Amino acid sequence: MDAATSHPSPVPGRARLVAPLWHRLLDRIDRGMLSGAIEAQLPDGTRRLIGGHAPGPVAVVRLVRWRALWRLVTAGSIGWYEGWMAGDWISPDPVPIFDLFVRNRTGLGNVARAKHVARWAVWLGHRLRRNDRSGARRNIAAHYDLGNDFYREWLDRTLTYSSALHVADGTALEVAQQRKLDAILTRTAAMPGQSILEIGCGWGSFAATAAAAGVTVHGLTLSTEQRDHVLARGLDGVTVSLTDYRDVSGQYDAVASIEMVEAVGPEYWPAYLATIARVLKPGGRAALQFITIAEDIWDAYNGSADFIQRYVFPGGSLLSASRFRALAEAQGLAWRDEQRFGLDYAETLLEWRRRFDRAVSEGRLPARFDARFQQLWRYYLMYCEGGFRGGGIDVMQVTLVKAG
Known part of the structure; x- marks a missing residue:
């Protein structure tokens, strides 16, 4: 799939304003995806290949709402699950997605880990158990x-x-x-x-x-x-x-x-x-x-x-x-x-x-x-x-x- 779009669907004005921010995050994920790729359909209607720099699993993901990425970068795997349950993202087979984020953990760094308040909140909850x-x-x-x-x-x-x-x-x-x-x-x-x-x-x-x-x-x-x-x-x-x-x-x-x-x-x-x-x-x-x-x-x-x-x-x-x-x-x-x-x-x-x-x-x-x-x-x-x-x-x- 090409990184270019075909015919983007209309999106609300506020979504159009924040879309460039999320595309920059996707640029960061793209650079860190050292093997394998994600074929992504985005909320603004664009289709984008993330990664693809070296052989590896290929995941297919549709981001229904940009909120899925917000959940990912703030709450890590917990947020990504909550986004899936909320319908913020869908995939015909999520296994390659989980594979890719683990396989490329060095390149991706902390991009998909819970941060700041969310990190400490989940850690405290875990310690209480x-x-x-x-x-x-x-x-x-x-x-x-x-x-x-x-x-x-x-x-x-x-x-x-x-x-x-x-x-x-x-x-x-x-x-x-x-x-x-x-x-x-x-x-x-x-x-x-x-x-x-x-x-x-x-x-x-x-x-x-x-x-x-x-x-x-x-x-x-x-x-x-x-x-x-x-x-x-x-x-x-x-x-x-x-x-x-x-x-x-x-x-x-x-x-x-x-x-x-x-x-x-x-x-x-x-x-x-x-x-x-x-x-x-x-x-x-x-x-x-x-x-x-x-x-x-x-x-x-x-x-x-x-x-x-x-x-x-x-x-x-x-x-x-x-x-x-x-x-x-x-x-x-x-x-x-x-x-x-x-x-x-x-x-x-x-x-x-x-x-x-x-x-x-x-x-x-x-x-x-x-x-x-x-x-x-x-x-x-x-x-x-x-x-x-x-x-x-x-x-x-x-x-x-x-x-x-």
């Missing part, structure tokens, strides 16, 4: 206690709510999820008759995998919905309790924790890792899977709050791998066999969205979740997928080994 013992339970309930009848309609049959492994090669989601669970069990090196503490047991898919191998599992969760589901499964050798990780006692041959530490928060990473070091027997191994954010944007991310923290997962925080590793090693836990597989998460999210869309179209979601909630969750799945495709976030497995 900190994960002390009472706050952690509230935050977990807000996300995971939406109901088993909600999650079962779009997760795979095991209700595994974390990235599958090697799903990007076209493997069926259920198979790739089991591959992930098997990989975590292998990392623990647990043998039949030994014990595993699972910190954040979800709906029990890993516990079932370990129990089938003759390993006993004590699962921790703060979600009553998850606890009830695991109990209802009646798995031999599996117990589950509503217990904060800070309050667990006893010792175990191994620890497993799959995408739970994102609900801990940087302030409490030392306590989380201290718990692992305390409960592991000498020579024991902890198998972890967690989501990281690129080191070059960690400080900006940690100093504010994004769309997910505001609207989807209160109290949540992605990890800085380098900072988390340093804390683990300070607890005497050796960092071993790191594996990253972010594109697998992108494919997992895409499959979840397809299943979610089918559930919506077939009217299978519980009636208490209205159209606005459905839009929020669809946006959430697309937002995350774009982040993984753009490389700003990643997922990894790692084994932590306690000295013998």
Whole structure:
């Protein structure tokens, strides 16, 4: 598409006055778009190619109102979401937009991050949701206690709510999820008759995998919905309790924790890792899977709050791998066999969205979740997928080994 216009549609006088200001902002975005492009239709009727300087994803966006850009530059990802919900911008596929803004984060700088009053307001709101013992339970309930009848309609049959492994090669989601669970069990090196503490047991898919191998599992969760589901499964050798990780006692041959530490928060990473070091027997191994954010944007991310923290997962925080590793090693836990597989998460999210869309179209979601909630969750799945495709976030497995 050419940057020139065809036949601009009439716009109100005030809009014509402010349009040059927004075009200058688009010039700034164009300079920072080092790869990929946005084919934009603007409120003044013009069509413009933003970027296109090097190969990359191509997003198609229609800015219905200039207000969309105002929301973006003042409130970042939160404002961009609110603009989408308000109809200020539309796209046939928003995933490439999220990909591009992450992929080009160095060139774009802070153009799409919350600023000034908005930044401090969202940061303060996020801090008020900190994960002390009472706050952690509230935050977990807000996300995971939406109901088993909600999650079962779009997760795979095991209700595994974390990235599958090697799903990007076209493997069926259920198979790739089991591959992930098997990989975590292998990392623990647990043998039949030994014990595993699972910190954040979800709906029990890993516990079932370990129990089938003759390993006993004590699962921790703060979600009553998850606890009830695991109990209802009646798995031999599996117990589950509503217990904060800070309050667990006893010792175990191994620890497993799959995408739970994102609900801990940087302030409490030392306590989380201290718990692992305390409960592991000498020579024991902890198998972890967690989501990281690129080191070059960690400080900006940690100093504010994004769309997910505001609207989807209160109290949540992605990890800085380098900072988390340093804390683990300070607890005497050796960092071993790191594996990253972010594109697998992108494919997992895409499959979840397809299943979610089918559930919506077939009217299978519980009636208490209205159209606005459905839009929020669809946006959430697309937002995350774009982040993984753009490389700003990643997922990894790692084994932590306690000295013998």
